[in-house]
Amino acid sequence: xxxxxxxxxxxxxxxxxxxxxxxxxxxxxxxxxxxxxxxxxxxxxxxxxxxxxxxxxxxxxxxxxxxxxxxxxxxxxxxxxxxxxxxxxxxxxxxxxxxxxxxxxxxxxxxxxxxxxxxxxxxxxxxxxxxxxxxxxxxxxxxxxxxxxxxxxxxxxxxxxxxxxxxxxxxxxxxxxxxxxxxxxxxxxxxxxxxxxxxxxxxxxxxxxxxxxxxxxxxxxxxxxxxxxxxxxxxxxxxxxxxxxxxxxxxxxxxxxxxxxxxxxxxxxxxxxxxxxxxxxxxxxxxxxxxxxxxxxxxxxxxxxxxxxxxxxxxxxxxxxxxxxxxxxxxxxxxxxxxxxxxxxxxxxxxxxxxxxxxxxxxxxxxxxxxxxxxxxxxxxxxxxxxxxxxxxxxxxxxxxxxxxxxxxxxxxxxxxxxxxxxxxxxxxxxxxxxxxxxxxxxxxxxxxxxxxxxxxxxxxxxxxxxxxxxxxxxxxxxxxxxxxxxxxxxxxxxxx
Numbered sequence: 001x002x003x004x005x006x007x008x009x010x011x012x013x014x015x016x017x018x019x020x021x022x023x024x025x026x027x028x029x030x031x032x033x034x035x036x037x038x039x040x041x042x043x044x045x046x047x048x049x050x051x052x053x054x055x056x057x058x059x060x061x062x063x064x065x066x067x068x069x070x071x072x073x074x075x076x077x078x079x080x081x082x083x084x085x086x087x088x089x090x091x092x093x094x095x096x097x098x099x100x101x102x103x104x105x106x107x108x109x110x111x112x113x114x115x116x117x118x119x120x121x122x123x124x125x126x127x128x129x130x131x132x133x134x135x136x137x138x139x140x141x142x143x144x145x146x147x148x149x150x151x152x153x154x155x156x157x158x159x160x161x162x163x164x165x166x167x168x169x170x171x172x173x174x175x176x177x178x179x180x181x182x183x184x185x186x187x188x189x190x191x192x193x194x195x196x197x198x199x200x201x202x203x204x205x206x207x208x209x210x211x212x213x214x215x216x217x218x219x220x221x222x223x224x225x226x227x228x229x230x231x232x233x234x235x236x237x238x239x240x241x242x243x244x245x246x247x248x249x250x251x252x253x254x255x256x257x258x259x260x261x262x263x264x265x266x267x268x269x270x271x272x273x274x275x276x277x278x279x280x281x282x283x284x285x286x287x288x289x290x291x292x293x294x295x296x297x298x299x300x301x302x303x304x305x306x307x308x309x310x311x312x313x314x315x316x317x318x319x320x321x322x323x324x325x326x327x328x329x330x331x332x333x334x335x336x337x338x339x340x341x342x343x344x345x346x347x348x349x350x351x352x353x354x355x356x357x358x359x360x361x362x363x364x365x366x367x368x369x370x371x372x373x374x375x376x377x378x379x380x381x382x383x384x385x386x387x388x389x390x391x392x393x394x395x396x397x398x399x400x401x402x403x404x405x406x407x408x409x410x411x412x413x414x415x416x417x418x419x420x421x422x423x424x425x426x427x428x429x430x431x432x433x434x435x436x437x438x439x440x441x442x443x444x445x446x447x448x449x450x451x452x453x454x455x456x457x458x459x460x461x462x463x464x465x466x467x468x469x470x471x472x473x474x475x476x477x478x479x480x481x482x483x484x485x486x487x488x489x490x491x492x493x494x495x496x497x
Contacts, residue, residue: 177364177373184362187260193280217243245284258358259284265357274320276355291346311449315478320354321471333397336361340403383418383426390427398465405460433463452481
């Protein structure tokens with residue numbers, strides 16, 4: 001049917017009006033959308049600001065000691081994990097664990113059994129936190145009528161999983177490499193001494209305080225033998241450091257073994273005046289000497305020291321290292337510390353003593369050649385380690401020597417090596433043989449103490465571990481200069497001032 005001219009004109013007009021209306025609607029919608037988007041953005045920004053403010057306000061409790069954080073959040077500084085809780089912890093310590101982030105942390109433990117040698121039962125092969133999501137386990141989901149086969153598959157899957165083996169102790173012997181000494185494979189726990197510390201009672205009386213926290217353990221200041229029997233105080237109180245494992249960590253074979261090594265090393269090194277004494281250990285807990293003035297890391301920042309005192313501290317550090325590597329005979333190292341840094345040397349009665357051996361490795365020997373065997377550590381973070389550690393190659397006690405050089409550099413400059421770089425870039429520099437530079441002023445110094453320490457630093461930072469000096473060689477070099485600038489007939493003790 002044909003339309004008349006007037007009809008087509010009317011239809012065009014209708015379409016035109018509809019198009020204009022449609023365009024108008026779209027423009028309005030765009031305006032509304034822009035306005036709504038802007039409003040949404042403002043609301044989200046406001047919500048973010050309120051959330052951050054809430055977090056800052058309620059993450060801290062104002063106590064009699066000042067502002068103390070509730071949460072335990074870790075910040076990486078060089079090669080050390082520092083928590084905000086530790087950083088803000090008052091020097092006198094605290095007794096309320098809630099103030100440093102301790103919350104209820106229940107455990108579910110899975111026991112793993114082996115059914116291969118099944119005699120109307122199964123043999124226990126270990127335990128670990130139970131993973132409830134079976135989909136993550138490398139086992140087949142086989143379900144029998146009585147459920148026994150299913151459970152055994154589940155347990156074997158857990159036992160063979162990567163997560164389980166990550167909690168087992170580091171290998172001790174492999175191939176022809178066997179232990180050098182019986183003490184390396186033996187534990188001498190002294191639980192009765194640990195149990196004499198009545199931590200619960202002391203907490204109530206404020207006689208036990210958390211004064212520091214490492215990654216694995218908290219450090220408590222405890223006083224023993226302080227009661228006269230009638231409730232009065234004894235003037236012969238003795239103060240100790242009690243180390244207990246942080247609640248966030250599991251009680252696994254790996255953790256028991258790391259603290260077995262810590263106890264075994266300190267006990268074996270008892271005769272050295274440059275190593276912290278251990279008075280008892282049980283499981284993951286240890287009782288050691290107490291450092292009233294803290295560690296070398298804090299003292300470097302907080303106190304001014306003369307070049308002569310600096311050389312004395314460097315000598316003490318080298319002496320602790322020399323005793324560590326030579327405890328079973330010079331040239332026959334049996335322990336590598338593997339975590340040398342300023343915070344591992346704590347000041348006790350004017351001497352900086354080597355501490356914290358829970359990352360140490362007991363060195364084996366080849367039963368055929370009698371040579372000391374190398375080892376590897378699977379995780380070497382930070383920027384304070386030797387090049388061979390970042391290459392994940394064979395390692396020896398010489399990694400401790402390189403790291404001791406970092407301590408010397410810190411003493412000379414009060415600056416962390418490569419502190420301007422992130423860890424990954426610093427590690428590349430170290431692998432390529434590059435080292436932090438000393439200032440021209442320091443290199444041109446005529447001060448005998450500084451000259452001696454710079455020479456010792458260069459001996460530590462030799463790239464090839466086979467050409468790197470021993471701790472005893474460095475100790476003797478430092479002693480030659482120390483005898484000149486600070487004669488032995490005078491009392492050579494570092495005094496915090």
